[in-house]
Amino acid sequence: MTFPVVGMVGGGQLARMTHEAGIPLGIRFRLLSDTPQDSAAQVVSDVVVGDYRDLDTLRTFARGCDVITFDHEHVPTAHLRALEAEGIPVRPGPDALEHAQDKGVMRARLDAIGVPCPRHRIVADPADVVAFAAEGSGFPVVLKTVRGGYDGKGVWVVDGADEAAEPFRAGVPVLAEEKVDFARELAANVVRSPHGQAVAYPVVESVQVNGVCDTVIAPAPGLDPDLAAAAQELALKVAAELGVVGHLAVELFETRDGRILVNELAMRPHNSGHWTMDGAVTSQFANHVRAVLDLPLGDPRPRPPWTVMANVLGGDYPDMYTAYLHCMARDPQLKIHMYGKDVKPGRKVGHVNTYGDDLADVRERAAHAAGYLRGTIQE
Template identity: 55%
Template sequence: MALRVGVIGGGQLARMMIAPAVELGLDIRVLAESEGMSAQLAATAVGDYRDLDTVRAFAKDVDVVTFDHEHVPQDVLRALVADGVAVHPGPDALQYAQDKLVMRARLAELGVPQPDWAPIANADELQAFLDDHGGRAVVKTPRGGYDGKGVRVVRAAEDAADWFAQTAEDESLLVEELVSFRRELAQQVARRPSGQITAYPVVETVQRDGVCAEVFAPAPGAAERLMRVAEGIGRQIAEGLGVTGMLAVELFETDDERVLVNELAMRPHNSGHWSQDGAVTGQFEQHLRAVSDLPLGDPTPRARWAAMVNILGGPADGAFEDRFEAAMSEHPDAKIHTYGKDARPGRKVGHVNAAGDDLDDVVYTARAAAAHFA
């Protein structure tokens, strides 16, 4: 009988696991939050991922559980493990992607390079941090933020007054130094439960309004030392936190040539979409291999360069179908991926990949094809 992989969350990441699961001979099943989600083709259940009974019922019919997102509560995850369910990544690892304060403390224990940071419970503590860091800092909500949500640049303690008012007495916000960086990078590694690890090349990511807009692989102009350091950080975190599956480490390359860890994601990640068409083994296949404890695939790029451009918002009239013919005709070497989502300003509704030997040509192709869906 085929190995049954259950994915909690019905978004685009689960959707993009479907094709490689079929190719690997895996039986993929999805617990979607609602009807009609991106991964509806494999949705065998619809329900609340925060409800233990719902998740238990779903997990009963699969051999391994993995995730489209990191938001499943710890008590639910630990109950599954107590039931004997294989959960990858497990709750002990996933807690570091769920809570940024817990992550920062653990990375400090591992000696991983990261920005200066502190937990802050009130305006006085924030002001003290600002005074020690040039009058500017980044405040983050420890849990639940993504795509720029839950992140705020502050210049005075009152800039976070509303967040303090909403924070429980026994909880804290996270404050970090405002890093002067040259660019943002991302390092992806995959690790299977038996310990095998493999790494993709470090990539450059471009953010717009807190959302990843473009990715260039490998990071243009990256020196051999930078690539070794980034890969070393990824491997150290994967092993130190016990991650199983795909791990994305978001990085800052600073003006003084340091590399600092920004955030973590323990699942396929936007920074790795290029690998679907640009690597021997794409991140979605690799994640399935890893959580199923199968031998990992080759992450080597198929071409010298690859680029990914997100389709953000989508056509104003919502009609994707009318755009495909022109995009495909004009850019036959572009790979277009859409998520089955309705158009909405700022929403990730698809992406375009391109690969080749000339970086300028590759980037132009991806951008021009994506522009048809604006």
């Protein structure tokens, strides 16, 4: 067979869904997974179990692949540079990926290319946090470890010096940011190929609960068309300036005075793009596969007027399968995507997508299905 082999580092749900998108194209996948039980390892036939932090493991894994991509951003940058030096295509490459791995590097580069961000700087200790607060509007201040955080982990909102010690115990630099008084959170998802073709999905609203994405509404309701276009243009600019290949999610704050500020970057398929599996002509996963293989990109336009994604989090109701009967009978258009994970409280174990012409109805259906699967809704 002449069809290429895509090597996916990381065995989580993003790898699982990316593999699913490659099946109709005849693309073969090879997976480097932490354990045989990981989400993607359950469905990919060619699985290598090993530690992505070990260079020899990465080298051995990559020898059977035509291109390497990721479902997380934690592979050491030096290892990726070594693979590239040995002629192995890595997409996104280490020069780009470093901006998603290190928040300090990201902020410095975004400043340099004129991208609007919250006020920020690296701080040395709790006393420096107090100084940072005094330079602006005071407390509260957001503190982030520059590496390793996700889904609210590695992020603290502090109201004074007595609360600022915890982030420094991680032993990595700490970034201080102003706490933005935002109206809502948005996300601009784009995909870029090696030869520079790029597509932009509609800007979405992302609703967070306890630091974790709960619901995504596509497109963001009531968003000024000019601001939506500006957000798409900003994301495309970031992708081009940083040399991103593959999917880029730009998480944004919409401020109360009508501006957008960049919060975070993710260089992989992203939770804010899961709606595209059922709501767009070409999903984020299919376009990520196309991009890393340098194939022409697919149409990112939405199919229905509204699509809503709701994450299914684990609760005290472990047997979600028994809930399918009710959910599917109540809403025959409902799309359920489960990740094959053991159910643990607060853990993302799946998501649901609903779509239609009436936003209120679409939102209610998504919230009901996610709640019923979790066990927080009983009827």
